[in-house]
Amino acid sequence: MPSFDIVSEIDMAEVKNAIDNANRELDTRFDFRGVKASFSFVKDVAKLTAEHDSQLRQLADMLRVHLIKRGVDARAMDLESPSSSGKTWTQTVKFKEGVDQPTSKKLVKLIKDNKMKVQVAIQGEQLRVTGKKRDDLQAVMTLVKGTELEQGFQFNNFRD
Template identity: 35%
Template sequence: MAKESSFDVVSTVDMQEVDNAFQQAKKELSQRYDLKDSGAEIALDKAGKSMTVSAPSEFVARQVIDVVGSKLVRRGIDLAAVRWGEAQPAAGQSVRQTASIVEGIEKDVAGRINKDIKGTKLKVKVQIEGDKLRVSSASRDTLQEVIAFLKGRDYGQPLQYVNYR
């Protein structure tokens, strides 16, 4: 029998790159003429994997989020990995908006990916292992087809395909 090949489907975010993008966005906020004295601030909680934007109005908050988003994209972070919550009213007229950085594949998303792969009728085995999936098959071509299939689908978070052997 042929040796089985496999790969893992994971969803990871390089927090160092997120921190670098955060530092660049913070610097731009202090230098950009329309945001310099607006009172807008951003904060990053690396341990909690979250970002908070505080701004005097919802319009300014959206501008700050756009700045942060552009810096994340430049650093190679997929914006699907950042989930922004609703703008919450803060002291006075100001608003606060929090984003969580999604890492790992949640159980329901993993189940949906598993179901979609099984729906292709390809000869592969899928195992859910915590926050990742392992896909294995005797044929490497079949694994390539599964990767191509998954790249064409949207699961609301970025997926990476690692440990291909």
Template identity: 35%
Template sequence: MPSFDIVSRADMQLVDNAVNITRKEIANRFDFKDVPVELDLRKKDYMLVIATESEMKLNQIVDVLLSRSMRQGLDIKIYDLSKAPEPSGKLVRKEIPIRNGLSQEEAKKLVKYIKELGLKVQASVMDDMVRVSGKKIDDLQTVIQHCKKAPFDFALQFVNMKS
């Protein structure tokens, strides 16, 4: 029976590339001359820490990071930007968690959405991914197209297509 998996994973090498390009761009910008900027990617914790002198500068760094991430082919939904910046001495710090894997609530939303499509497919939650299987590959491809258009607040990748 044909099947595929829906996952939400961040390619940390691409994230690292985007962070390095952001560092270089910020270092070359005139408005950041003599401004302390800390851009720290903690790969093991899936965390990005940005620190600078003001919240305005912090937002500019985040904008550059998001645009560089899109150019690397990353979905910007992998960054959880909901956390507010916090003062840390003379600097303003922001911790940005990088989403990796579907949470149980997100997986349940996804399964419910797939079932509401009314196609002859089965969707089941397996750890941090959702496996979708059905008799027709066309139905599976329809599910992929609908999921790409759906307004989820998390990034989706479609892997392991087996026929």
């Protein structure tokens, strides 16, 4: 029986490249001349630093643009609330990987509500979709791509 897995993965090397590109753009931007602003990336967490909270929003938008250019889904960004310590504002950005339990249940419910002729099994941080026909599986892929959930999904391990 044909099957595939629904996963949510991020290439951290591409995230690091996007942060490096954003740092290079930051050096050339006129509105950030003379401002202490930077991006850093340590242990799969990005840290944005600026002198004002409005500049943090600009930095987050800049990072989002560079992530999209590098092929990383920008919905995977999890922005935490900005914090201030003296003159410096910081904000950490974590990246969502894996399909968490509530999102898995939403996907299973979505597939069942559309009366697809497939079976869905939650396996940790991924979902295994099995069906009798390849066309049914492709219909599920189209359905999942069309949904607006908090993160992007990839389909791998397609077996015929």
